[in-house]
Amino acid sequence: MPIQQSDVVYTAVATAENGRDGRVSTDDGKLDVVVNPPKEQGGSGAGTNPEQLFAAGYSACFQGALAVVARQENADISGSTVTAHVGIGKNDEGFGLIVEIAAKIPNVDAATAKSLVEKAHQVCPYSKATRGNITVTLSA
Incomplete structure (x- = not known):
């Protein structure tokens, strides 16, 4: 059974820039990482994915x-x-x-x-x- 909005006790908020080849960060600044496709998918593998x-x-x-x-x-x-x-x-x-x-x-x-x-x-x-x-x- 789905939860109702009134039952939510915490909501995480993250924003991605440039999809799988960019950056992802949270609104509270606790997470801010570079994302890149892994080498197996033709990416640089320089960041996380x-x-x-x-x-x-x-x-x-x-x-x-x-x-x-x-x-x-x-x-x-x-x-x-x-x-x-x-x-x-x-x-x-x-x-x-x-x-x-x-x-x-x-x-x-x-x-x-x-x-x-x-x-x-x-x-x-x-x-x-x-x-x-x-x-x-x-x-x-």
């Missing part, structure tokens, strides 16, 4: 969702990491994304780690936003 920024946001959000689930399950996820691999490639409609979320949770057994990751995928806002739109695979 939208896929890296998406991977950074998704991995941080998923780690937060994992922490919420772990608290509910009384699981120790200290020392855990979440890595997002975001790929871009051609599809029938031009280009699309594919994501792999890889979680390392050292203080739980493999079955518990898998369960925590699957539950985090259900509550993570990035996972909810991409569900049904792009392929997301999980590993723990």
Whole structure:
């Protein structure tokens, strides 16, 4: 179910100049980066790119969702990491994304780690936003 505007507790604001070959900055000045296509897409690779920024946001959000689930399950996820691999490639409609979320949770057994990751995928806002739109695979 979509949230209502009255339920929004925070809104991030970022502005891009010159698309994938320019600059992205936030209204509060905390982020101001040069963006360039990676060399694999014919760019200079001198700056970051939208896929890296998406991977950074998704991995941080998923780690937060994992922490919420772990608290509910009384699981120790200290020392855990979440890595997002975001790929871009051609599809029938031009280009699309594919994501792999890889979680390392050292203080739980493999079955518990898998369960925590699957539950985090259900509550993570990035996972909810991409569900049904792009392929997301999980590993723990």
